[in-house]
Amino acid sequence: MNTMKTGVFLVLIWLPRIICILFIAAISLFACDAFGNDTGFWKTLLAFLVHLLPTFVMIFILYLSWKRAWIGGMVFNLAGIAYLVLKGVMYPVVFIPLFMVGILFMLSWFFRKEIEEAKAYIMIKDNLLKCLECE
Numbered sequence: 001m002n003t004m005k006t007g008v009f010l011v012l013i014w015l016p017r018i019i020c021i022l023f024i025a026a027i028s029l030f031a032c033d034a035f036g037n038d039t040g041f042w043k044t045l046l047a048f049l050v051h052l053l054p055t056f057v058m059i060f061i062l063y064l065s066w067k068r069a070w071i072g073g074m075v076f077n078l079a080g081i082a083y084l085v086l087k088g089v090m091y092p093v094v095f096i097p098l099f100m101v102g103i104l105f106m107l108s109w110f111f112r113k114e115i116e117e118a119k120a121y122i123m124i125k126d127n128l129l130k131c132l133e134c135e
Contacts, residue, residue: 009118012111016072016104020062023097028055065105073106 031051034044061079065072080098087094108115 005114006118006121009111009115010122012104012108013115016069016101016108017062017066019097019104020058020065020072020076020101023101024055024058024062027058027094028052031055069105069109069112071105073102073109076102076105078102 031048034047034051037044037047039047061072061075065075076098080095080102083095083098089095
């Protein structure tokens with residue numbers, strides 16, 4: 001396996017995870033809307049936790065998708081479709097990352113055999129370099 005293919009497959013495995021983490025961080029900022037009201041501590045805390053519910057759901061989906069990319073591919077694409085059906089195309093900043101992550105997870109699942117070969121290739125290469133350094 002050549003180095004270029006290995007790099008592409010490793011990017012394919014990490015890119016959906018990184019985009020998903022960035023997307024989760026971005027939607028978490030919307031929870032700050034709960035502050036600034038004069039409703040008292042407990043109601044503000046409850047409103048903050050309610051605003052964080054989408055974040056908790058996305059973290060759980062990412063957790064499930066970390067080792068089973070097909071789950072992420074299906075769920076993130078379905079979430080993108082559901083958002084389009086419910087809200088329309090008014091806010092593309094929300095549904096485009098969902099589709100991107102879903103498609104990238106599906107691609108990483110589709111190329112899972114090649115990704116495992118790329119990981120093995122890097123492990124062998126690293127071990128060979130360590131052995132050469134020991135001499």
